[in-house]
Amino acid sequence: MELPRILPGDAGLDSAFAGNRLLRTLSAEDRAMLEPHVELAALEGGETVLAVGEMTRRTLFPFDGLMVSMRRVLTGGRSVEVAAIGREGAVGGIISCGAAPAFTQAVVQLPGSAAIIPMTVLEDAKQASPHIKNLFCRYSDALLAQVMQSVACNAFHPIEARAARWLLDAQDRAASDRLELTQESLAGLLGVQRTTVNAVARVLQEQGLIAYRRGAIQVLDREGLRRVSCDCYEAVERHFQEVLGEDGRGIAD
Amino acid sequence: MELPRILPGDAGLDSAFAGNRLLRTLSAEDRAMLEPHVELAALEGGETVLAVGEMTRRTLFPFDGLMVSMRRVLTGGRSVEVAAIGREGAVGGIISCGAAPAFTQAVVQLPGSAAIIPMTVLEDAKQASPHIKNLFCRYSDALLAQVMQSVACNAFHPIEARAARWLLDAQDRAASDRLELTQESLAGLLGVQRTTVNAVARVLQEQGLIAYRRGAIQVLDREGLRRVSCDCYEAVERHFQEVLGEDGRGIAD
């Protein structure tokens, strides 16, 4: 995978360390340790960040609207999103510590920027900083919880609710309220037929919750979406808060 | 949670360190480091090993037929199994490093034994032994993969295939080919109606793949089950092999 670079100036670094929920919690010393090894990248929608089977030698910390979608593709070509990661988290070797090949593919769903750090650097940082180590452990738990919730969500909740949840999740991470994606790709993420997505989109639009045109969906009424969405949205957010807290310190740091 | 103890004699310890796929890979020195802090427990079906919200202060390494089921319960009382863990893995704080409360409940599904080790001890061991640290990282990745596969599996595969997969998974871990569970509880694990499970069970029995009586299912024909099961079974096992290998050393230890 080749990633386009953006200017690695201090402005970029500052917004990375301020814009990502994990990086934001780092002390000056922690930050100083990582900074020399950070690479910044601007990513466009559709780019593959990590291919199945590829070794996870680095980790991306999204900020600035970037949302990366982790997809599991099955034999037969059908695929679902198993997790979406934005400025609240990290993608790559953060769980496996770089010791395992990717099980899912990671694709840029909403464009934005990321701070990219080699796993070797991160592993050293974990050794040196108790906070970093603890932070990554807690984030791993939060990510696992997110995926676990999706298992339950897929099993029980109707697509209308799941679609609404997805839109809320996406908009949380997006830089704008306009999400550039087709109904077709949304269908692929939710693991349902395109025609089903179309039906749901129509209903949500009639209710004034969203507006869409060719290749883009706009969120008009977050509160309304929240009502039709399943409570998986809240459940995951609650666990995030509990584990990582708003300040990212969480429990017993 | 209170766990009944079994005699912590050397015989028990030996079978624990030989019977669990993770513990088995430890060197004599690694084992010596943990041994003084290991508690052995015999667990009965239905016991709650970890309640939602409880801090994960220790980790269980199942052996000897024990299978623990991680369940996510939704508002409304419906629940699904998000992961099943047997002698190939570990349950508890292994991902969160003990830094987060449990998001799912963990219930004993098939009776057996476990080696229980406090997270504090495990964390120290990770510091001291590169192999242990690497092993736990790789297992974390494998567990996450398992859950991710379930998301896709629930989204696409018909229950007949999923049920067959569950039976294979369970029998891999069980001490015998007789699984003591009711159709009702299997329905709860798969996240479907009991009547649906009943229909599936009847079909599988007619095909001679299983036999069941009140409260127990017996696997008769593994190969046959494999044919009707979805390939999620193989997909997860393959990733396990790739990451942990048969000897648990996996990639670049």
Add this chain to the structure above:
DNA sequence: CGCCGACTGTCGGCAAGCCGACACAAAATT
């Protein structure tokens, strides 16, 4: 023995969402 609670078998109506098909519209390409 006889009761009772838990588990299983079965049915019929019903809704969600699959799936293929096709027409249309908007953008991109030439």
Add this chain to the structure above:
DNA sequence: AATTTTGTGTCGGCTTGCCGACAGTCGGCG
């Protein structure tokens, strides 16, 4: 401006699995 590509709208038939209901059965226990 003409053409192609890509995305959207919609329909009808069909299957899976939900859901409530109820009857049958097994086994333990008083």
